[in-house]
Amino acid sequence: MTATLLPAEARAPEPPRASAGRRPGRRRVRYALTVLAFMLPSAIPLTAFVLVPMVSAAWVSLQEWNLLAPPTFVGFDNYAKLLNDPNTGAIFLHTLTYIVGYLPLVYIGGLALALALNTRLRGRSVLRGIYFLPVITSWIVVALVWRWLLNPSTGVVNTVLGWFGVAGPGWWTDPAWAMPSIIIASAWKDLGFVMVILLAGLQSIDPELLDAARVDGAGWWRRLFSVVLPLLSPSTFFVIVISLINGFQVFDQVYAMTGGGPGGATQVVVQQIYDLTFRYGAAGEASALSWLLFAVVLAVTVVQIVGQKRWVTYG
Amino acid sequence: MADLALRRTARMRPTGLAASVVLHLVVILGAIAMFFPFLWTIVTSLTPGAGLTLTPALIPSDPSLEAYWRLFAERPFGRIILNSLGLAVATTLAQLFTSATAAYAFSRLPFRGRGVVFAVYLATMMIPLQVLIVPLFVELKALGLVNTYLGALLPTLASAFGIFLLRQAVHQVPRELDEAATLDGAGHFRIFWQIILPNIRPALATLTVFAFMGSWNSFLWPLVILRAPELQTLPVALAGLQGQYTTQWDIVMAGSVVSVLPMLALYVFAQKYVIQGVANSGIK
Numbered sequence: 303m304t305a306t307l308l309p310a311e312a313r314a315p316e317p318p319r320a321s322a323g324r325r326p327g328r329r330r331v332r333y334a335l336t337v338l339a340f341m342l343p344s345a346i347p348l349t350a351f352v353l354v355p356m357v358s359a360a361w362v363s364l365q366e367w368n369l370l371a372p373p374t375f376v377g378f379d380n381y382a383k384l385l386n387d388p389n390t391g392a393i394f395l396h397t398l399t400y401i402v403g404y405l406p407l408v409y410i411g412g413l414a415l416a417l418a419l420n421t422r423l424r425g426r427s428v429l430r431g432i433y434f435l436p437v438i439t440s441w442i443v444v445a446l447v448w449r450w451l452l453n454p455s456t457g458v459v460n461t462v463l464g465w466f467g468v469a470g471p472g473w474w475t476d477p478a479w480a481m482p483s484i485i486i487a488s489a490w491k492d493l494g495f496v497m498v499i500l501l502a503g504l505q506s507i508d509p510e511l512l513d514a515a516r517v518d519g520a521g522w523w524r525r526l527f528s529v530v531l532p533l534l535s536p537s538t539f540f541v542i543v544i545s546l547i548n549g550f551q552v553f554d555q556v557y558a559m560t561g562g563g564p565g566g567a568t569q570v571v572v573q574q575i576y577d578l579t580f581r582y583g584a585a586g587e588a589s590a591l592s593w594l595l596f597a598v599v600l601a602v603t604v605v606q607i608v609g610q611k612r613w614v615t616y617g
Numbered sequence: 618m619a620d621l622a623l624r625r626t627a628r629m630r631p632t633g634l635a636a637s638v639v640l641h642l643v644v645i646l647g648a649i650a651m652f653f654p655f656l657w658t659i660v661t662s663l664t665p666g667a668g669l670t671l672t673p674a675l676i677p678s679d680p681s682l683e684a685y686w687r688l689f690a691e692r693p694f695g696r697i698i699l700n701s702l703g704l705a706v707a708t709t710l711a712q713l714f715t716s717a718t719a720a721y722a723f724s725r726l727p728f729r730g731r732g733v734v735f736a737v738y739l740a741t742m743m744i745p746l747q748v749l750i751v752p753l754f755v756e757l758k759a760l761g762l763v764n765t766y767l768g769a770l771l772p773t774l775a776s777a778f779g780i781f782l783l784r785q786a787v788h789q790v791p792r793e794l795d796e797a798a799t800l801d802g803a804g805h806f807r808i809f810w811q812i813i814l815p816n817i818r819p820a821l822a823t824l825t826v827f828a829f830m831g832s833w834n835s836f837l838w839p840l841v842i843l844r845a846p847e848l849q850t851l852p853v854a855l856a857g858l859q860g861q862y863t864t865q866w867d868i869v870m871a872g873s874v875v876s877v878l879p880m881l882a883l884y885v886f887a888q889k890y891v892i893q894g895v896a897n898s899g900i901k
Binding site for chain 2: 333334336337339340341343344345347348350351352353354355356358359362369415418419421424427429431432433434435436438439440441442443444446447448449450451458490493494551553554557558575576579580585588589592593595596
């Protein structure tokens, strides 16, 4: 990921070595101090609050601990417990269901929007603003609003469906419809973000290429699939990587819309980590599950980085 | 809005009038669908007792600001807004500082192992906060910072995303400017302050929006670290307003409106920079 998202890294500027001659001494020390002055403000917090907790999570995952009494070392018991628990498979499955439903919706929707709003449309600046509005809104607000829109008995959606003689489903109160409810709300919220990323990508495509394709008689769809999408593949890649990382971490909307219910139908991995820690006082097991999740996210990201060579073209 | 400079951009123009009409129609209908929940939120917040019995009418028969008044009168909502605002401003200032300095070092100050350090920084972007939540909580508990603003603030001081965003921007500032300043006797601190910062304003504006948004909307970490009711932030307080059976929707929606407004104001202010900032960041 680092190498591909950052083509600039490859051409890091050459050092203007202060110590070319054999006069190391003070200039060198001064340069080192300058580097430290610029690096430490970020290095200290990132080390203290990301890297240190990361390592200590590994240690906690080997303990049985309720956050109150002193921890007891249990080796890999927490991992064994998780891997033998059928519930673990279920929560990962719920998380995957979320991703599989969410990603196509948000990508195709975002792409259509980006294409539409990249044309000479009157008032497109206002339109872009409106589509971006859900992005800047707190997940909690979005979840509350959607929970209410999708209320089975009094919600707007079922009321409107009723006008057409359709009996709306139970949405978040129905185990079968709870996850689709979360997916709809999530796609609605993130559409504007995907749109912005893809718009930025579209604006860097050389118009000459599209003109050339048009002259060659390529129709709209042909141009979309043969010119635009291949050139947009770095943006698409970015959207997919970010969406998958975020998808595995889905939590806020689940917590606020269903709390993992009804009947555990929307219990996702992070909701489980939260419940294990703060509801059941099983910090060790929660940390083990955290590491399991991190391993999965890392594996998925690495697979994408390796796989991207097949389909991502960097202009 | 963000048609970069004067460059002509590639457009997938629909051909023919019919297609154009359809396009306009779809985009505008879509925008209405996007905006509808917000409209509904506003309407509901103005309808006393909304949602207890029936779906409220689109135009409230008896609009009133009662819900807003009750929001502040019956709960410490003023305090809650100040909590959120203080944390968001502090986080934003801190991230602007830590990101800009790191970005300068990563672009202009070569040192041994810099590539590795940068890779580690970026990897932190890939670690979900949730994975860190238990050990982070334990660490801050050991420091005695549970239920303190400092505890809520510390983990948000630096952001790999912000560093990445600003580094791409610093890379694009022509080196001739640094060299000219060096000839004039300027050191790194002056180049950073007088040459680099003024030249990366769009990226700084973009980071301001994202950092403020991240803090203003963050939920899990404030939920965990700020357990005392008077220390709550907006999203946590809003989630708490929602009872299992007795939700007073007018009050919940009034709270929602109040929570969106500052973010909206900031976005409108910085709007033109956001797409430009993303476009320039190289993540396209």
